[in-house]
Amino acid sequence: MSEARLSGRDLAAALTVVVLWGVNFVVMKFALRDFTPFQLGAARYVFAVLPLALFIRPPRIPWKWVVLYGLFQGVGQFGILFFALQVGMTAALASVLLQTQVFFTALFGFVLLKERASRPLQIGMVLAALGLACFAMNYLNPGASLASATTLLGFMLTLCAAAMWALSNIVARRVQQVAADYSPPAFVVWSSMVAVLPFVALSALFDPGSAHWQWTQARASSWLAVAYLGWVATIVGYSLWTSLLKRHPANRVAPFSLGVPIVGLAAGMLVLGEVITPWQWAGIALVVAALASVMLGGLLKRR
Template sequence: MSSSSAPFSTRDLASALAVVLIWGTNFVAMKIGLRDLTPFQLGAARYLFAVLPLILVVRPPKLPVKWIVAYGLCQGVGQFGLLFLSLKVGMSASLASVILQTQVFFTALFGFVLLRERASRALKGGLLLAAVGLVCFGMNYVEPGHAGGTTAGGFVLTLMAAAMWAASNIVVRRAQQATPEFDVVGFMVWCSLVPILPFIGLSLAFDDPATRWHWTGAPWTTWAAIAYLGWMATILGYAMWTRLLKRHPVNRVAPFSLGVPVVGISAGMLLLGDVVTGWQWAGIALIVLSLMCTMFGGRWLDRRG
């Protein structure tokens, strides 16, 4: 049976729900790790844990090194470096899980500019809803004391992290176009090597010298958070997601990603005591609605037509 017609098996459904749970709760793990580590230290530790088991058995992908370096810098240093900074300076785990989803729209914008891709009516509607949602988030910073435990700096850094995620998506598309037999697993593993040295260099350059060896005395919860980020969120999560994309069309797998912000908000509120303001709830609703419009709007418009 072809992948386009194969139904979701119980195993596939369990894998999809597991990925949603892992990726939704990994924002809580980031917050826990940042209690004892700086953002740059956490970045280096995450990717060290991610590559150490697999780099010994997974062969390098057969494609130009420039794509590996570009993706490692955009996704590793760019996306997660900025995300860790945002969580450190003033962004809650709950809202980070939602705002980061704007990468869908940054990807569309970069695709239009760099790859000459056309924007559908559904995507244009989603972009409009997302823009209004971001305005709602921004309203929290108009009046001091009503930011819901976040800062304007944290909000901007999270948006920048989403933009870097989008840039890494463009790199993957270009790498796939240039490589007939694109090995996703090998690509992800070897790209994870790239951010380690830059993160170490950034830590040496900008972190307080007193914190450089602080990780040696970190509690077990910090190490558990690092292991969760490296092994569960990076290796297991991407492996299961990639398997689903190989077995089923993207339009049947992608909607599960809508569950990530739902889990992220719930986990942040229950485990970390995150507080969500009225404006933020409005922004969350609009961002989720914009994603639904982008994913399902095209089919709805086609049926009406």
């Protein structure tokens, strides 16, 4: 585990993940036009598994970690998030609220892994908390233009999804401790396989009968959205993410995801016509300051 600052290659990987996952929320909205949340979860991970599972061997780690990661990151994070987006959550706000995983990760990392936050990270987390508070103020304001598009249930479910993401971060760190030479792409592909059957079972149990075969009538754009979610956001995004967690502490990697709301808000504004309010601009400024603290604070302190 490296305590040094991220290399240029690692920084590029982190920023790539920020873009891929920022666009992710708009893509989810498109896919949910023709799929139920459970159908979308199953389809996403079928795409993530095939055809790569035919060519990539299982990772050389205990299977309990593969199963736990698949359940937390797949069924937990995205099953809950898809449901939140359907019952009352905008793509823009979801991209912000999901980043509370930074705080959950730091908490779980402290309790379970005994990881401690550096001073720049502490400052960054305070700034990020203020930024998230600004975003929340925008939606708590009864006059906000997007307030009617969200519900309390959608809000709470998105926070639950963030907690599931944080737990998957902790699992990835534990994998690094027990098997330092594991393959992140193999880990992501085979853990994705774990999520398929639970999503299929949940769809069979909870989706209304009229929805069981609606995926056969899905538009081509919805299938392209599923392909993006499965191959780009999952395989590419999470392979890069787990590679970073393999080399650095969880509470050092997780704050980079705070850039996701910036991309998510921009995508929501350009693609879905969502409005950026003064509260949101204030939140964006604070999130950028938080990222600057995390990425540059250690270097400035050493100098």
